[in-house]
Amino acid sequence: MSVTDWISILSQFAFLSFLAVGGVMSVAPDMHRVVVVELSILSNEQFLAAITLGKLSPGPNALFVAVLGYQIAGIVGAIAMTGAMIIPSAIFAFYVTRWRRENSHRLSVQSFSIGAAPVVVGLLLSTGFVLIQSFSDVFTMICVLVVALIVWKSRLHLMSLMAIGALLGAIGVV
Amino acid sequence: MPSQDINQKPRTIFELFCVFSLITLQGFGGVISIMQRHLVEQRKWFSQAEFLEMFALSQVLPGPNVCNLALMIGDRFFGTRGALVALSGIIILPMFVILTLAGSYDQIAAGSHVAGAIKGMSVVAVGMTFGTALRLLSGIQTNIVGRVIPTLVVLLVFYLVGCLRIPIFWVILFCGGGSFFWARRSLKNRRVVKEI
Numbered sequence: 606m607s608v609t610d611w612i613s614i615l616s617q618f619a620f621l622s623f624l625a626v627g628g629v630m631s632v633a634p635d636m637h638r639v640v641v642v643e644l645s646i647l648s649n650e651q652f653l654a655a656i657t658l659g660k661l662s663p664g665p666n667a668l669f670v671a672v673l674g675y676q677i678a679g680i681v682g683a684i685a686m687t688g689a690m691i692i693p694s695a696i697f698a699f700y701v702t703r704w705r706r707e708n709s710h711r712l713s714v715q716s717f718s719i720g721a722a723p724v725v726v727g728l729l730l731s732t733g734f735v736l737i738q739s740f741s742d743v744f745t746m747i748c749v750l751v752v753a754l755i756v757w758k759s760r761l762h763l764m765s766l767m768a769i770g771a772l773l774g775a776i777g778v779v
Numbered sequence: 780m781p782s783q784d785i786n787q788k789p790r791t792i793f794e795l796f797c798v799f800s801l802i803t804l805q806g807f808g809g810v811i812s813i814m815q816r817h818l819v820e821q822r823k824w825f826s827q828a829e830f831l832e833m834f835a836l837s838q839v840l841p842g843p844n845v846c847n848l849a850l851m852i853g854d855r856f857f858g859t860r861g862a863l864v865a866l867s868g869i870i871i872l873p874m875f876v877i878l879t880l881a882g883s884y885d886q887i888a889a890g891s892h893v894a895g896a897i898k899g900m901s902v903v904a905v906g907m908t909f910g911t912a913l914r915l916l917s918g919i920q921t922n923i924v925g926r927v928i929p930t931l932v933v934l935l936v937f938y939l940v941g942c943l944r945i946p947i948f949w950v951i952l953f954c955g956g957g958s959f960f961w962a963r964r965s966l967k968n969r970r971v972v973k974e975i
């Protein structure tokens with residue numbers, strides 16, 4: 606990897622971070638284009654492994670970007686890529702948040718707060734619904750609905766639910 | 780801010796870091812469910828409505844949503860330092876975990892028990908997303924805009940994105956826009972001046 610390659614990757618990722626409205630996963634196809642297709646520094650399998658790791662390990666899914674960086678150049682690569690992904694959008698978010706707080710009396714800001722809430726809840730429901738379709742059998746779907754019901758109506762600790770899920774999965778029930 | 784009286788808040792910036800690290804390390808397949816449970820229901824730093832409001836903004840802003848949300852919350856309690864600390868809290872430990880896993884990915888992918896456990900956890904994660912969305916329904920404000928329009932917006936967004944798979948951008952533009960103008964109209968009519 607030459608310096609120009611690094612500049613190219615980091616600037617493209619920083620740019621993509623600005624397009625990632627609705628989460629970093631929405632620009633994953635573009636990241637694939639940059640590192641696998643255009644610069645061919647990573648294989649398809651490596652990219653998929655990074656996505657999978659992002660899903661199965663705790664924390665923001667966006668951290669799969671750290672794995673991409675790690676695959677390219679170890680720890681330094683991981684930190685550089687994560688920084689490129691997070692810092693520009695974080696600075697933007699910071700100033701928008703400040704602006705919003707200072708202008709909370711404005712009609713438009715209040716309208717946004719009230720108006721955005723049902724849209725966001727609808728989107729979260731959709732995410733759940735789209736993901737449930739990735740399970741093929743009815744039994745698994747029923748399990749998902751049972752979990753949803755427990756989370757909705759009870760105060761059972763979420764980590765214990767996760768542990769039960771992991772255990773049942775490991776012994777092959779779900 | 781009248782809500783400040785009933786809300787709790789982190790005492791030190793170190794507590795802020797620890798809470799976000801704790802939340803993020805539990806966040807398998809979605810940090811938002813854990814965050815809502817911890818911050819709203821257990822620690823009572825925010826009401827359901829306040830949380831939903833920040834969550835909405837973090838969704839609309841570009842970049843990783845959970846990072847944006849952590850940053851907003853940190854800034855709210857401790858200013859710029861808080862924003863940095865909360866953001867670090869949500870990233871640093873999971874980064875160690877994911878890079879450790881990346882080193883042994885081949886063994887992980889080969890083990891059938893591990894693969895099973897991951898599947899079991901993803902089932903729970905999807906259920907948690909649903910459950911959290913249902914819990915957040917109670918945070919939608921209905922005192923100014925009424926109950927009918929927000930309910931319709933939730934259902935419409937769900938139908939368009941969940942069932943028809945319309946790109947989110949258009950849905951946010953039109954449903955969000957419609958919802959925004961309905962809220963604006965209602966606010967104007969009532970002339971309610973509410974401090975947020």
